[in-house]
Amino acid sequence: MKTFTKLHSVSNNMFDIKQEKIKGGFRMKLKMLLMGLVSLFLVLALAACSGSSNEPTTSDSGGDTKTEDKGSEGTTAEQKPVEIRFTWWGDTKRNEVYNEIVDRFEAEYPHIKVKREFGGWGDYWDRLATQIAGGNAPDVVSMHQFYVSDYARRNALKSLNDYISEGTINLSDFPESAVNSGKIGDDVFMVAKGITMPGYAYNTALFDELGVEYPDLNWTWDEFQAKLIEVSEKLPDGKYAISDLSGGQLQPNLRYFLRQKGKDLFTEDGKLAFEKEDLVEWWTMWDELRKKGVIPDAATGVEYENAPLEQNMFVTGLTAITQIPANQIYLYQQQFSEGEIRMVRFPSRAGGENGEYIEGAYLSVTEKSKHPKEAALFINFFVTNEKSLEVFKVEQGSPASSKMSEFVKPLLDPAQARAVEFIQITVPYGRPAPYAPLGVNEVEQAYKDNATAIAFGQISIEEAAENFMKTAESVLNK
Amino acid sequence: MEALSSFWKRNWVGYFFLAPWIIGLIGLSAIPMGTSLYLSFTNYDMFTSPSWTGLDNYTNMFEDRKWMNSIKVTMTYVFLGVPLQLLFALSVALLLNKGINGVRVYRAIYYVPSLFGGSVAIALLWRQIFGGNGLVNKVLGFFGIEGMNWISSPDTAIYTLVILTIWQFGAPMVIFLAGLKQVPVELYESSRIDGASSIKQFFSITLPLITPIIFFNLVMQIIGAFQAFTPAYIISGGSGGPLDSTLFYTLYLYQKGFTHFQMGYASAMAWFLLIGIAFITALVFLSAKKWVYYQD
Numbered sequence: 208m209k210t211f212t213k214l215h216s217v218s219n220n221m222f223d224i225k226q227e228k229i230k231g232g233f234r235m236k237l238k239m240l241l242m243g244l245v246s247l248f249l250v251l252a253l254a255a256c257s258g259s260s261n262e263p264t265t266s267d268s269g270g271d272t273k274t275e276d277k278g279s280e281g282t283t284a285e286q287k288p289v290e291i292r293f294t295w296w297g298d299t300k301r302n303e304v305y306n307e308i309v310d311r312f313e314a315e316y317p318h319i320k321v322k323r324e325f326g327g328w329g330d331y332w333d334r335l336a337t338q339i340a341g342g343n344a345p346d347v348v349s350m351h352q353f354y355v356s357d358y359a360r361r362n363a364l365k366s367l368n369d370y371i372s373e374g375t376i377n378l379s380d381f382p383e384s385a386v387n388s389g390k391i392g393d394d395v396f397m398v399a400k401g402i403t404m405p406g407y408a409y410n411t412a413l414f415d416e417l418g419v420e421y422p423d424l425n426w427t428w429d430e431f432q433a434k435l436i437e438v439s440e441k442l443p444d445g446k447y448a449i450s451d452l453s454g455g456q457l458q459p460n461l462r463y464f465l466r467q468k469g470k471d472l473f474t475e476d477g478k479l480a481f482e483k484e485d486l487v488e489w490w491t492m493w494d495e496l497r498k499k500g501v502i503p504d505a506a507t508g509v510e511y512e513n514a515p516l517e518q519n520m521f522v523t524g525l526t527a528i529t530q531i532p533a534n535q536i537y538l539y540q541q542q543f544s545e546g547e548i549r550m551v552r553f554p555s556r557a558g559g560e561n562g563e564y565i566e567g568a569y570l571s572v573t574e575k576s577k578h579p580k581e582a583a584l585f586i587n588f589f590v591t592n593e594k595s596l597e598v599f600k601v602e603q604g605s606p607a608s609s610k611m612s613e614f615v616k617p618l619l620d621p622a623q624a625r626a627v628e629f630i631q632i633t634v635p636y637g638r639p640a641p642y643a644p645l646g647v648n649e650v651e652q653a654y655k656d657n658a659t660a661i662a663f664g665q666i667s668i669e670e671a672a673e674n675f676m677k678t679a680e681s682v683l684n685k
Numbered sequence: 686m687e688a689l690s691s692f693w694k695r696n697w698v699g700y701f702f703l704a705p706w707i708i709g710l711i712g713l714s715a716i717p718m719g720t721s722l723y724l725s726f727t728n729y730d731m732f733t734s735p736s737w738t739g740l741d742n743y744t745n746m747f748e749d750r751k752w753m754n755s756i757k758v759t760m761t762y763v764f765l766g767v768p769l770q771l772l773f774a775l776s777v778a779l780l781l782n783k784g785i786n787g788v789r790v791y792r793a794i795y796y797v798p799s800l801f802g803g804s805v806a807i808a809l810l811w812r813q814i815f816g817g818n819g820l821v822n823k824v825l826g827f828f829g830i831e832g833m834n835w836i837s838s839p840d841t842a843i844y845t846l847v848i849l850t851i852w853q854f855g856a857p858m859v860i861f862l863a864g865l866k867q868v869p870v871e872l873y874e875s876s877r878i879d880g881a882s883s884i885k886q887f888f889s890i891t892l893p894l895i896t897p898i899i900f901f902n903l904v905m906q907i908i909g910a911f912q913a914f915t916p917a918y919i920i921s922g923g924s925g926g927p928l929d930s931t932l933f934y935t936l937y938l939y940q941k942g943f944t945h946f947q948m949g950y951a952s953a954m955a956w957f958l959l960i961g962i963a964f965i966t967a968l969v970f971l972s973a974k975k976w977v978y979y980q981d
Contacts, residue, residue: 329923333943340731340948357946361732505927509837510817513922645730649945659928663839 292345296331356642366394370583385607397569401604412546431554453493454658463562477644505662540622564640568603653678725953742953766850774854778861799855808919839928864898
């Protein structure tokens with residue numbers, strides 16, 4: 208028994224100690240918890256600090272739009288700060304121009320802050336797709352005919368019909384054809400920043416030096432080839448008449464060629480609108496030019512494939528003629544101290560139809576935008592406000608609004624004026640063009656791959672055309 | 686239940702402090718991996734919701750010629766690049782182990798390429814060096830040899846990338862150096878007395894004793910090489926060209942997912958890559974029994 212009581216007391220003592228230990232442990236844990244919380248708050252505060260410098264009010268702005276949507280256009284609600292994001296593709300020069308336009312917009316609407324994102328053409332589309340999929344796309348995105356259907360049909364873009372009918376986006380000065388060029392079905396999904404037309408450009412100084420007559424505005428494909436051969440004969444070795452345009456993007460080159468034959472790349476219901484023979488004819492023309500040394504060999508072509516404007520074959524003097532959209536004339540002119548950069552139409556097919564269709568750069572609002580109204584205001588400012596157009600001039604084409612097109616005319620330098628003139632000459636030839644179907648990226652890849660394979664002499668033209676048709680049909684008939 | 690709650694009581698503070706890491710593991714690794722596994726059995730274009738297609742993505746791969754080609758390109762890159770890189774790293778490590786003056790400086794200098802090896806800037810530089818008017822051709826021209834456009838010829842483009850990996854030998858070199866220092870000096874001394882030549886010493890003493898290091902480097906570099914992306918992306922301008930000759934597996938995966946909007950197929954490719962790397966790593970581990978010698 209003694210032992211038992213002893214044990215008992217010991218255990219009692221132990222119990223007391225345990226109690227105390229637990230109390231002590233609890234205090235310890237409380238201390239640790241507090242320390243943990245404090246450090247957590249510190250981290251959060253730090254994060255908040257660094258965040259706030261960039262985006263002051265993102266957290267409440269979400270709520271603001273709701274009240275704004277409910278209540279009518281109350282000025283008090285509108286003055287609540289809102290942030291939208293705007294993205295575009297382009298080079299350094301364009302970034303300067305667009306930053307200036309955005310700055311002016313912010314000055315006009317002090318409660319709207321615009322975050323800017325930009326990149327080169329190729330990266331732009333990869334990133335946009337990812338952002339839209341991730342649900343964090345910018346509110347206002349730059350759009351292009353070739354891609355708009357991909358996004359609109361996948362419900363990534365907002366229909367702008369309501370904003371247009373209520374006048375937030377005022378398109379009263381837009382010709383109908385310009386408004387329609389942004390429509391899919393009955394919905395306007397994009398508004399033109401500028402309308403442009405592609406063609407072939409050359410430098411008068413080089414042609415004078417070579418003693419070759421300038422190309423004719425309305426030349427045919429036969430005259431085109433003859434001119435290229437003539438130029439290349441006068442050029443020294445290692446210089447070429449034109450770069451290899453047999454592959455790359457499906458439009459404009461192949462597309463013009465097909466449309467002149469009364470065909471097109473795609474039908475309205477998204478199938479191929481041309482036959483193998485058309486492609487064989489196209490690639491044969493380029494292959495003959497390649498064999499004559501008029502266009503560069505495949506390896507040289509690949510080397511310059513992704514070169515920026517300042518380093519491309521035309522600017523570095525390796526080619527004499529190049530295919531560009533008219534709005535870029537002034538960018539090219541800046542690269543040459545001598546001569547004028549002039550443009551002629553795409554070569555035509557004797558007795559064929561016109562290949563032209565309206566092209567341009569557009570603005571869209573994404574479906575998940577939290578501030579569609581502000582986004583619409585921004586688009587309106589961009590395309591109809593003199594403060595914006597004063598800077599824009601013809602950056603991505605002639606302004607679609609006829610009023611603004613007149614407004615910018617006196618502001619243009621000679622190269623820009625030539626661009627406007629070229630666009631005005633060619634636009635009337637334009638015929639409607641079906642939108643690209645889903646999967647166009649893959650079809651384009653197949654086109655590019657097979658054209659390159661021919662250039663490297665890996666497969667015959669016949670085989671390449673066969674490959675392309677097979678791939679394209681399997682993609683489009685999915 | 687009780688056991689669980691007492692476990693919690695005892696350990697919650699620990700988990701509290703682990704939380705940032707655990708949240709990262711779950712949010713940035715586990716959930717994305719699970720999602721990608723699910724997506725690999727679906728047709729998913731990133732805009733509309735995924736639709737279940739079963740094993741289609743996996744079976745379609747074997748009919749995809751570009752996919753086959755991308756495996757061929759990646760294998761060439763891995764099985765040419767990694768051994769050459771290790772060989773080079775070992776050679777430099779042996780030289781630096783000779784006790785030259787200023788070894789530390791050399792070691793730092795040789796390690797530099799590894800620091801920015803995978804970067805965009807270096808890939809751009811590579812384009813210049815191996816381009817038609819690049820440094821390589823200038824040097825060849827000096828000796829009266831007419832060069833070619835190494836980067837944009839389908840026959841040579843992949844080798845410029847192999848050279849780029851070899852050039853990044855710094856990391857394995859440093860590990861080799863550490864390994865060489867571990868080889869007991871007595872062994873060299875006694876073998877010297879027995880009249881062994883330097884070459885004999887290398888093959889009979891150095892090489893066997895550093896096989897664990899070689900093994901480690903081999904596994905790490907193989908896994909890294911299979912996942913290489915940036916150099917091919919930059920040097921080919923994202924296309925994997927010319928003629929898909931630099932179309933790495935990862936690059937094709939990227940194209941499928943982000944350019945062609947076939948996330949389901951891209952996810953399936955990612956899982957195939959994981960299995961492939963695991964399989965090859967397992968083979969290397971199995972082979973290790975035959976050739977890796979552990980001293981103790």
